[in-house]
Amino acid sequence: MKKQTRANNFKPAATTGKPAANTGKQDLSIFALPQQTGKKKSKAATRGKVAVIYTRVSTKEQAETNQSLETQLKHCRAYAERHGYEVVETFGGTYESAKSDERKEFKVMLDFVKKSRHNIGHIIVYSHDRFSRSGSSAIHIIDQLSQLGISVVAVTQPMDTMTSSGKLQQGIHLLFSQFDNDQRREKCVTGMEAKIRKGYLMGKAPIGYDQYKVNGEQVIKPNKTTGKLIRLAFQLKAEQGLSNTDIIKRLKAQGLSLYNQTLTKIFRNPFYCGLITHGLLEEGEVIEGRHEPLISRDLFLRVNGLQAQNAHGYTQVKEDEHLPLRHHIKCGSCNKPLTGYEMKKKGIHYYKCNTKGCCLNRNAGKMHELYQGLLKEYQIDPILLPQVQEMMGQVFKRLSQDHEQEEKRLKLQLTELKKKLDTLERRYAYGEIDREIFSKFSAELKAEMREIEVNLEKLSGPLSNHKMLLENGLKMMLNLSSSWGKADASKRRRLQALVFPEGVQYDREKEAYRTQRVNSFFGLASEISQKMGQKERGKSSGETDFSLLVARRGIEL
Ligand SMILES: [Zn+2]
Incomplete structure (x- = not known):
């Protein structure tokens, strides 16, 4: 009974007549628009209120407990019901670390939407970052969809994507969710790198060591028995030249069983002589650790001299100086x-693909030249700097407003849920409901609250120092290419990773780079700069004109 009255409250328009049904709301926005977008509009209007729902979770844990997916689905369904959408299919159910799965499901959904005979007009998602985590490609997809008259509706960020300003806003949302991700990952990674550089081990200590915490601080100490045996293994190798098999036998007799593979790994691990290596450090770089070494460095080197044929050396630093793009460029044919x-003999450096039969082999100097050319495409014209800065400032302001709104909304939700939980507890205390019902619903409420708390946490942070970020970022973009050219190898690598976090591909037929993911800040700023440049030269045209979009939103240029 109660449910029914609630449902009715959501549809006040039903009593007043037609306007809210069908396309009434969209028609109003058409009136608000200048005429040049009218063409798209009529096409879009032919699609009705048929929709699909797409859900996606961001962590494995969420995927496994299914909490977030269910919540998303619930909200999406409720939204669809409230706004009179007819949902014909739902998609989703994978988490984003399973990248290929996610992409598969996303692709299946897109294919379905494009080809379905249901004439689907809308994709309903929980929020824009659920649609796709790669902002700029998501914008591209959304653009394509909108050409077909299909719009993406975010339940928690409702905006009219049929208007240009709505589209811009949506675009910014998407870019921002990516920007946000970049920031968070960067923060996490740099924090970790800093710790490693201070000599802390990230992860599990190898066999021979005990690892525990004292007052929250990590302590790594040699284990009295296994530590001694590992040291013995090194000594047997270096001083008596025993084979691994013989060493394993000797250790086993003293109570330590090891596989051959493990022993090989042990011999190659410089942790035992007090050093730390990590994937986040430069290749070949080692750091003085904080832990007590089990063996001397001399012993370590001697052991690795003995097994030079399979030792992965830690002495390649010099070579890297001339090959900063190593690993950053991927082969366009085999990835x-x-x-x-x-x-x-000639002192010339080359990049090459190691895949059998691939035969990609290029002069490093030429590849560097080409790379500088690529970076040039992301530079901004100094003349346009004040304008780009102004626009990016507006974008950031807008985003922080959105953040604030979202924060408010989430906090409100949280209070609501707390109230519900209170009521539930009270009713249970008074014996109005039994234990089973109480635990079922309180678990549900708590799960929902936890999720909101996680989302709230995500919102805090990256935007707080946006002014500095903006200024420094744009300054950097004025001479991206020559800064790279002048920098040393390790600086170059940092810059590369910042602009193209997933590296670039080299297309040998076109003799050009293909970019994969571009840092959204650089992507957006360079796009604005280009659009503005076109405008200056009088080439701007119609709908994709950024400055026009912004002017329409009342921002002076
Ligand atoms: Zn290849």
């Missing part, structure tokens, strides 16, 4: 990261 080498 393997390129490696590099030096033709010793």
Whole structure:
């Protein structure tokens, strides 16, 4: 009974007549628009209120407990019901670390939407970052969809995507969710790198060591028995030249069983002589650890001298100086990261693909030149700097407003849920409901609250120092290409990773780079700069004109 009255409250328009049904709301926005977008509009209007729902979760944990997916689905369904959408299909159910799965499901959904005979007009998602986590490609997809008259509706960020300003706003949302992700990951990664550089081990200590915490601080100490045996293994190898099999036998007799593979790994791990290596450090870079070494460095080197044929050395630093793009460039044919080498006689460096039969082999100097050309495409024209800065400032302001709104909304939700939980507890205390019902609903409420808390946490942070970020970022973009050219190898690598976090591909037929993911800040700023440049030169045209979109929103240029 109660449910029914509630449902009715959501449809006040039903009593007043037709306007809210069908396309009434969209028609109003058409009136608000200048005429040049009218063409698209009529096409869009032919699609009705047929929709699909797409859900996506961001962590494995969420995927496994299914909490978030269910919540998303629930909200999406409720939204659809409230706004009179007819949902013909739902998609989703994978988490984003399972990248290929996610992409598959996303693709299946897109294909369905494009080809379905249901004439689908809308894709309903929980929020824009659920649609796709790669902002700029998502914008591209949304653009394509809108050409077909299909719009993406975010339940928690409702905006009219049929208007240009709505589209811009949506675009910014998408870019921002990616920007946000970048920031968070960067923060996390730099924090970790800093710790490693201070000599802390990230992860599990190898066999021979005990690892525990004292007052929250990590302590790593040699284990009295296994530590001694590991040291013995090194000594047997270096001083008596025993084979791994013989060493394993000796250790086993003293109570330590090891596989051959494990022993090989142990011999190659410089942790035992007090050093730390990590994937986040430069290749070949080692850091003085905070832990007590089990063996001397001399012993470590001697052991690795003995097994030089399979030792992965830690002495390649010099070579890297000339090959900063190693691993950053991927082969366009097989997608393997390129490696590099030096033709010793002539002192010339090359990049190459190691895949059998691929035969990609390029002069490093030429590849660097080409790379500088690529970076040039992301530079902004100094003349346009004040304008770009102004626009990006507006974008950031807009985003922080959105953040604030979202924060408010989430906090409100949280209070509501707390109230519900209170009521539930009270009713249970008074014996009005039994234990089973109480635990079922309180678990549900708590799960929902936890999720909101997680989302709230995500909102805090990255925007707080946006002014500095903006200024420094744009300054950097004025001479991206020459800064890279002048920098040393490790700076170059940092810059590369910042602009193209997933590296670039080299297309050998076109002799050009293909970019994969571009840092959204650089992407957006360079796009604005280009659009503005076109405008200056009088080439701007119609709908994709950024400045026009902004002017329409009342921002002076
Ligand atoms: Zn290849």
